[in-house]
Amino acid sequence: MTRTFVLRQASSAILAANAIRPVPGMPLSVPVFMSGWLTAELAPQLLALTATDSAIHVARHGIRSRSDKVGLLLSTAAVAALSSVIATGRGAAHECESALREELGEDYAERDGKIARAGLSAWRRIYDPFWMRRKGVTRVRNLRYAPGGRRFRLNIYHRDDVPSDAPVLFQIHGGGWVIGSKDQQGIPLMLEMASRGWVCVSINYPLSPRAVWPAHLIAAKQALAWVRANIGRYGGDPDFIAVTGGSAGGHLTAMMGLTPDAPELQPGFENTSTAVHACVPHYGVYDMAGDTGIKPVLQRVKSGLMPMVLGKNAKFPDDYRAASPLAHLRADAPPFFVLHGRSDSFIPVAEARVFVEKLREASDNPVAYAELRGAQHAFDVFPSIRSAAVVQAVGRFLEWAYRTRDQREPENRESVAEAVQLRDTDGG
Template sequence: MSQGFLVRQVLNAALTANALRPVPGMPASVAAFFAGWLTSELAPQQLGATVVDAAVHVARRGARTPADRVGLALAAASAAGLTANIVASRRAGSEVSAALAEIGVDDPGAGRPLDWRSAARPFQMRRSGVRRVRNLEYAPGGKRFWVDVYHHRDTPPNAPMLLQIHGGGWVVGSKDHQGLPLMVEMAARGWVCAAVNYPLSPRAKWPAHLVAIKRAVGWMRENATRFGGDPGFLTVTGGSAGGHLAAMVALTANDPALQPGFEEVDTAVQACVPFYGAYDFTGESEIKAVRQRIESGLTEMIFGKDATVPDDYLAASPLAKLRADAPPFLVIHGTNDTLIPVAEARVFVERLRAVSANPVAYAELRGAQHAFDIFHSIRSDQVTRGVAAFLEAVRAGTVGAAVRPVSDPAE
């Protein structure tokens, strides 16, 4: 019993330490992500389990052996670390509110008490009145060209629209598993939202992913009135690979080279909210982790062995597509992201701000890992509220333009 308790607490302490300070380096990045992501966003649940485990052990066995005492010490250390994680998560609301304030957007939810009930039910995605219409075909080709539409049963006419693009490294992922808290929240507010699939590598080669998303944009506009949406107001969001694709949609509006056979379709969007996206496909940011990603087998899977380097890579890089008429952006990234470095987001924001005539807000979340928004948590629910404030301000035309420089991108 003592040895089992000790083993559990060793594992618990390791997970907590990795959540606070992820294991560095490309080889460990995926493992560090999975362990850190779940621990960070489920820290209250893990803290409760730690306290219960320690209390039950003391009640049954006390602290008679060295293994008992080491296990209890590790439990105490884990509890302290998890508490620190929870405190950092609670700051997410103020971090997003501060980012919005810089572009003149007021966050009406700032300072409100946390909804602990939502965080306590992380995988509960239902909301009263919100309907989900599944597996609609936006283009021929099977399930990779399906979209789910979320809308409220009382959606007003000409409702604003939001398109969600899933992540998964351009090779995995599904509309069914990502962005759901934001989809449901915006639908509950009267927006028409859609989560979209797209063809995946290695079968699909760039730019097939982006071309499909642009087809989905056209489909949304064509079918907007069917669900009560406004075809003239469409915004886009996504995480990781989806964040990259969302940025590319926003920065390549109506590019005929990316709209083969539907060149006349309007693919412009009115705002973009990329979460922990990839923005550099050539290494021009000079960030070590970015260069390692570019040189990895993943990039070859996306572009194929016959891709022209650097021209094809440059064509897929948001950093190479910056434009003065880019729509308003809210860029979101966590400091503990082990899959896509936070420095990459800083470079993108700095350079987009230097070019764009529209505001570019940047929310850097202390302690957040990759994919922190996939389910409800203390952090993700506050960020969702802030994203809603940003999108509704864009809709209302009340977004300003004041910004400040981001942190040093050379980290």
């Protein structure tokens, strides 16, 4: 019994240590990610279990042997480390707020600069993180946006009373372009925004290896075209659509913002506007061709994943670069809020830093960037101390983008109209 107690406490201490400082290296990226992600976002629950386990052991067995003392020492170390993880997670609120204040300026600071404190309902969601529902929010499931089966379906979240002309949030799931579902990701943010009166849409799209690039992006644009034509029936305003997503969904989010109305990416619906008004990519892939020279990025480019996604006949570097957000930077890009975890084991934080730097050089619109200490990949999948803070910050950014849309829309409408006119003149 004492030996198992020591093993349990040692396990807690190791998990906490990995959450604080993940083991680097591609061969260990999956187990390091899984243990670090769950430990970091479930740290309060793990701390409570560790402390309770120690208290029960001492109450039943006392502190009689050397193993008892070792177990308690490990328990103390684990509790201290988990407390540090929790404190780091709480820091996400200030990290996000500082990023938004710095990039959006005085107008944002005056109107939106209050950091929301977690109320009773928020803390209940954090301590019951897998309860993915919100009172007052309705979900409409499995609407078809294009022919092709379940990979061409979407869900809609809206307030029970169905708002009128509400801004729209468009969510794209991640999963390395090979797995994932509209029912699994982005839910805390969509529930929050739907409760605020937004209409939220989450989509499926075809997955590799059956689908090869750019089928994923074309499907997302098909879904956007469907939303633009039909979202009014669910209370949404087709004239304001923001897009968000994580990992591969973050990559697609960036591509949606950087390739509006590109005819080669919307075959059969070339004259439908696919422009979006704001982008919030979480821990996205931004360099598909290795142009940054970052070692983990080069390893990813040379891995078996890229031929699976881009097709075995993809030409390097042209086809790789065509799928890379870094190759599509533009002055009229919509406002971006980029979020990335500093402890991400899958997509290096340096990749996000380069993307933000280059996008800021190119874009005329704000590019906010929050780099979250202690955050692993997928930090926003379920409610946690960190993800609750991120959801609130993203909500403030989205509402800022919606409120200030008129400062950008005249120019955007003119450029879209000119592009459509040119295509019509050319016979496209």
